[in-house]
Amino acid sequence: MIITFCILSVFIIIGAVSTIRLHNIVYAVFSLMLLFSAIAGIFLLLMAEFVAVAQILIYLGAVGVLILFAVMLTHSVTGSSGKNIYSNGWGWGLLLSLSILFATLLPAIYFSDFPSDPAVEIIEPSVKKLGMEMMHSCVPAMWLIAILLTAALIGGIVIAAPPQKR
Amino acid sequence: MLPLEYILILSAVLFFIGLAGVLIRRHVIIMLICIEMMLNAANINFIAFWRYNPNPELHLGPLFTLFSIAVGGAEAAVGLGLVIAVYRFYNTANADKFDMLKDS
Amino acid sequence: MQDTLNLFVMNIGQWLSANLGTLNNPDQIIVEIARWLRTEFGNWGVVGFILANLMATVPLIAVFSGCFALTTWLERKGLGRIQNRYGPNRVGPYGLFQPMADGIKMLLKEDIVPERADKIGHFLAPVIIMIPAMTGLVFLPIGRNIIAASIDSALLFFFAIGSIVSLSVFMAGWASHNKFSLVGGMRAIAQLVSYEMPLILSAVVVVMFVGSMNTSVIVEAQQIKSWVTSDAPALQCLGQVLGWHVFQPWGLMGFLLLFVSALAEANRSPFDLPEADSEIIAGHLTEYSGFKYALFFLAEYVNTFAIIGICTTLFLGGWNGPNIRPPWSDDPQALLIPGFVWFFLKIFVLMGIMIWIRGTLPRLRIDQLMGFAWKFLLPLAIINLLVAGCFYHMEWYFGWPFSILILCKSYAIVVRLNKSKLVNSNRTYTYA
Known part of the structure; x- marks a missing residue:
């Protein structure tokens, strides 16, 4: 269990660091795909198989392809991202994120008392219970998500469409 | 078995890398990708806490994570539509050059 | 020793x-x-442990690669006969060794990589496309208790893994450093992503009825249990066949929608614009030759088998067939003819229908293809979902006429809405 977690976390860290440090954008997106697959693996490790499948279906299958399409459509031929890929204020940005990690997140984890074993050893992965839960107590959330996705769909198409010729 | 802290540290480090990526990189699409990375770190947190909960039969962890994934997908779609529209105007994807509204 | x-x-x-x-x-x-x-x-210790775990996957890969070889032969002979010529008949008796000759040819071809192509991407794309193709085979119930992975959400896993194909197609199109392959790859991805919607929506109807996404449970639910466990052989035969989902009104519509979307997902004619024979550019496969092209070919056929397998599992009853219980056995669930015989029979029948469609129908243009997915299949799939939901709660004498009426009417409406507005829609054909 720990070995699997270590292997998956190595893949996650490699994927994440390559995403922010690679010069070639398409390679950065491919390492993001590696990251998403490893995160799906972590979900499987934590016995949440429906979420792992949803992660693969949505992030790898749909959002990944969307990002690649956007890279395609905004790719400048001269490759201006070749020389300097870091923005002007990169020092302050790095300082801010390091301080959030070391001053906020890690102390919160360190000083809290967390269980070292899961409370329930074996969870039966059950899609039926998830569906019942979703349709009984989370119906308003489902409606909101439906409206949100419809709005995002229509809005995305309208924003990205080429300007109409009069 | 695995102590909970390890998973939380992993998700904290992933969040840090995503945040650093948004603040460091110039390319708009990489910024959007790093926002997705931060969302994924939060999702790992949700599932980890659900797993180590003494009452996981309610399946609230995966449920909330599904909504989070859906919202993340919708936000990526709209964000990339915006990137395409902005690129059409500025002809570059370098965020430092989006300065028409700058007061100078 | x-x-x-x-x-x-x-x-x-x-x-x-x-x-x-x-x-x-x-x-x-x-x-x-x-x-x-x-x-x-x-x-046998550690070696035995590894072998026991490989025991599920290696026969699967071997059997389906054998099916792939048989299918290439069948396709060439079938297409040849449809086109009024013999297929290949030189290499063995009736040309049966033609797949072997094809394999040797593919292996011996020179592997040309363009000079400015992305070496890593160009190499990895055929490797990555094999992963979803082969992994999709794992969820097929080939017989009673013969399934490689019996997971609670197997059907969703299958569709999730099938959506990784578009990633590999992009990699192939991009890494070739060729504008035509890029545009061809974009078209292929647009087609794959568009046809995932009717595919998943048609499969969801079955999940709604059966109540589980586990493929072996779906196949078990397509037997009429009271007839199968009775003692008359005729009732046992009929009970295994008449319970198939394709014999219900929502099932027939769902099967047709799923089959058409499967044709499009597998890039088969009439949806094979990315890789057509008569197109000058082979789309994302332009810069691939030799063994890499063979890997793409193999992955496409294995993907086709996986999707056809899901079609038979969901609608055609999987491993059910007109079986009877052997009279000498005392196990109430035993069957005389093994289930995998019926499964492979159904797969080859559906494959034959796909080959027949390939030889008969003309190819669609890219705008016709996309319009077909979004404006025709998707509304029909959603209406099918609604009708199936209503059918579930009605008695049979009310449900059947209701659903047949609504489905036919909605089909007619969608056809009328999609009629092309060209002036010369009535063509006259003159035969030579």
């Missing part, structure tokens, strides 16, 4: 005498062999 061989032969003899004496459960013969092999491997 000599005594392990002796042990092996003695074990075979024991197993044969114990099991074939009565042959209580004729359709479980593969399950019995697997169980015997697993107990054997348990005695």
Whole structure:
């Protein structure tokens, strides 16, 4: 269990660091795909198989392809991202994120008392219970998500469409 | 078995890398990708806490994570539509050059 | 060495005498062999552990690669006959060794990589496309208790893994550093992503009825249980066939939608614009030659088998067929003809229909293709979902006329809405 977690976390860290440090954008997106697959693996490790499948279906299958399409459509031929890929204020940005990690997140984890074993050893992965839960107590959330996705769909198409010729 | 802290540290480090990526990189699409990375770190947190909960039969962890994934997908779609529209105007994807509204 | 061989032969003899004496459960013969092999491997330590875990996947890959070879032969002969010519008939009796000749040719071809192509991407794309193709085979219930992975959300896993194909197609199109391959790859991805919607929506109807996404549960639910467990052989035969989902009104519509979307997902004609024979550019496969092209070809056919397998599992009853219970056995679930016979029969029948469609129908243009997915299949799939939901709660005398009426009417409406507005829609054909 720990070995699997270590292997998956190595893949996650490699994927994440390559995403922010690679010069070639398409390679950065491919390492993001590696990251998403490893995160799906972590979900499987934590016995949440429906979420792992949803992660693969949505992030790898749909959002990944969307990002690649956007890279395609905004790719400048001269490759201006070749020389300097870091923005002007990169020092302050790095300082801010390091301080959030070391001053906020890690102390919160360190000083809290967390269980070292899961409370329930074996969870039966059950899609039926998830569906019942979703349709009984989370119906308003489902409606909101439906409206949100419809709005995002229509809005995305309208924003990205080429300007109409009069 | 695995102590909970390890998973939380992993998700904290992933969040840090995503945040650093948004603040460091110039390319708009990489910024959007790093926002997705931060969302994924939060999702790992949700599932980890659900797993180590003494009452996981309610399946609230995966449920909330599904909504989070859906919202993340919708936000990526709209964000990339915006990137395409902005690129059409500025002809570059370098965020430092989006300065028409700058007061100078 | 000599005594392990002796042990092996003695074990075979024991197993044969114990099991074939009565042959209580004729359709479980593969399950019995697997169980015997697993107990054997348990005695062999670490190597045995690895072999026991490979026992599920290696036969699957081997069998479906054999099916792939048979299908290439069948396709060439079938297309040849449809086009009024013989297919290949030189290489073996009736040309049966043609796939071997094809394989040798593909292996011996020179592997040309363009000079400015992305070497890593160009190399990885055929490798990455094999992963979803092969992994999709794992969820097919080939017989009773013969399934490689019986997971609670197997159907969703299958669709999730099938959506990774578009990533590999992009990699192939991008890494070739060729504008035509890029545009071809974009078109292929647009087609794959558009046809995922009707595919998943048609499959969701079955999940709604059966109540589970586990493929073996879906196949079990397509038997009429009260007839199958009775004593009359005729009722047992009919009970295994008449319960298929394709014989219900929402099932027929769902099967047709799923089959058409499967044709499009597998890039087969009439949806094979990315890789058509008569197009000058082969789309994302332009810069691939030799073994890499063979890998793409293999992945496409194995993907086709996986999707056809899901079609038969969901709508055509999977491994059910007109079986009877053997009169000498005392197990109420035993069957005379093993289930995998019916499964492979159905797969080859559907593959034959796909080959027939390929030889008969003309190819669609890219705008016709996308319009077909979004404006025709998707509304029909959603209406099918609604009708199936209503059908579930109605009695049979009310549900059947209602659903047939609504489905036919909605089909007519969608056809009328999609009629092309060209002036010369009525064409006159003159035959030579």
